Amino acid sequence: MSIDTPEIKERAEQPYVAVKRWIAWTEFPVIADRLPEIIGWLAARGIQPAGAPFFRYVTIGGEQDGEVEAGVPVAAPVEGEGDIYAGVLPPGRYASVTHVGHPDQLAGVTTDLLGWAAEQGLTWDMSEDDEGEHWACRLELYHSDPAEQPDMGKWETELAFKLAG
16 A cells, blocks of 8 residues: 555544543444444534544553553643543654544555655554553544445545654
8 A cells, every 4th residue: 555645633632522442443333333322422512523523542461451541632631421531642753644434444554654754764653561552642533424425435534743852
């Protein structure tokens, strides 16, 4: 897989609401299916999303599992409720690339982004221990609305990974 040239972007801190779960990668729909619930939770409170829904990979425990958030950005901090909680994505420099295509291709796009960053001498804001890789912020931002673009092969997804320093 070949990606367009990634960009380095400055991102401001971003309040959001999300759910978090440790999942096997084969169980990804368990967390993905929560996004409409989060959007509905916001709508019931009269809160509009402030950007694209996302998945945030908090801990990657290996090839088989990890801790993932399904989230939606909001304009201002809010109080969570139940297992929907509020957080703030950290500000800083991010390596970012946009992919148009099926989400199943994102593993290859991620590999290419990681390779590009290594070639540039860039390092990630992450740490590693026996539990896995702990990322300060590793995002998949879904810019396509499935209601407006039902063809998943045409979805636009941005990967944005926080850089160290």
